[in-house]
Amino acid sequence: MSNDGVNDGRRRFLIRATCVVGGVGVVGVLKPFVASWSPSAKAKAAGAPVKANLSKLEPGQMVVVEWRGKPVYVLRRTPETLAMLPKMDERVRDPQSLEPQQPAYAQNANRSIKDEFLILLGLCTHLGCAPQYRPEVGATNFGESDWLGGFFCPCHGSKFDLAGRVLKGVPAPTNLEVPPHSYESDTLIVIGVDQET
Numbered sequence: 075m076s077n078d079g080v081n082d083g084r085r086r087f088l089i090r091a092t093c094v095v096g097g098v099g100v101v102g103v104l105k106p107f108v109a110s111w112s113p114s115a116k117a118k119a120a121g122a123p124v125k126a127n128l129s130k131l132e133p134g135q136m137v138v139v140e141w142r143g144k145p146v147y148v149l150r151r152t153p154e155t156l157a158m159l160p161k162m163d164e165r166v167r168d169p170q171s172l173e174p175q176q177p178a179y180a181q182n183a184n185r186s187i188k189d190e191f192l193i194l195l196g197l198c199t200h201l202g203c204a205p206q207y208r209p210e211v212g213a214t215n216f217g218e219s220d221w222l223g224g225f226f227c228p229c230h231g232s233k234f235d236l237a238g239r240v241l242k243g244v245p246a247p248t249n250l251e252v253p254p255h256s257y258e259s260d261t262l263i264v265i266g267v268d269q270e271t
Contacts, residue, residue: 121142121266122266123141123264123265123266123267124139124140124141124146124264124265124266125258125262125263125264125265126139126148126262126263126265127261127262128148128150128191128261128262128263129261131148131150132150133150133151133152133190134150134151134152134155134209135149135150136148136149136150136207136209138196139265141253141265141266142266144195144196144197145195145196145197145204146193146194146195146196146253146265147192147193147194147195147196147207147225148191148192148193148263149191149192149193149194149207149236150190150191151184151189151190151191151192151236155209155223155236156184156189156190158222158223158236159183159184159235159236159237160183161222162222162235162237162239162241165235165241165242166235166239166240166241166242166249167239167240167241167242167248167249168239168240168248168249169239170183171185171237171239171249173248173249175199175238175248175249175250175251175252176249176251176252177252177254177268177269179268179269180193180252183237184237185237185238185239185249185252186237186252187255187256187257187269188257191263192236192237192238193252193253193255193263193265194238194250194251194252194253195250195251195252195253196250197250197251198227198229198230198232198246198250199232199240199246199247199248199249199250199251200227200229200230200232200244200245200246200247201229201230201245203227203228203229203230204227205225205226205227205228205232205234205250206225206226206227206228207225208221208223208224208225208226209223209224209236210223211223222235222236223235223236224236224241225238225250227246230244230245230246231244231245232244232245232246234246234249234250237249238250238251238252253265253266254266254267254268254269255267255268255269256268256269256270257269
């Protein structure tokens with residue numbers, strides 16, 4: 075068989091060029107397909123840890139941070155507030171926080187890593203309403219003449235102290251939940267990442 079007039083160099087070039095173009099096409103098709111396996115940015119954000127800077131939070135002040143679509147209350151308690159917490163032990167259902175509504179590192183009298191800062195999910199444990207922060211001592215407009223400050227749920231009247239512990243005789247069955255959290259520095263908190271013990 076005669077190969078008259080056939081240019082072998084040109085044939086090799088065309089075969090290689092065809093392979094390269096075909097390879098680029100395969101990569102172009104596979105890239106979106108493989109990328110579809112990864113979670114979307116919205117899905118990543120829904121479960122991602124959230125950082126909050128506490129440096130400008132004044133004593134007695136509370137901010138709300140969103141984590142996983144839920145409100146997280148970050149409260150900076152005063153020394154006076156912390157001193158009042160033991161006075162509430164007789165009035166709350168679970169004074170020692172024995173029910174698992176907090177990570178082990180926050181199962182203490184103040185329900186916190188650092189006594190000064192209280193981190194709570196802002197959802198009532200009765201039906202999920204958002205309790206209001208009511209720090210004023212002696213407030214009587216919701217049936218507590220000896221109120222020492224805390225959280226009041228306007229939906230069904232549940233009350234919690236300034237450690238998020240539920241008072242006796244209200245619809246909420248358990249203390250407010252303490253989400254997993256840790257400190258990156260003295261004033262930077264990461265909600266969604268457990269404190270190393």
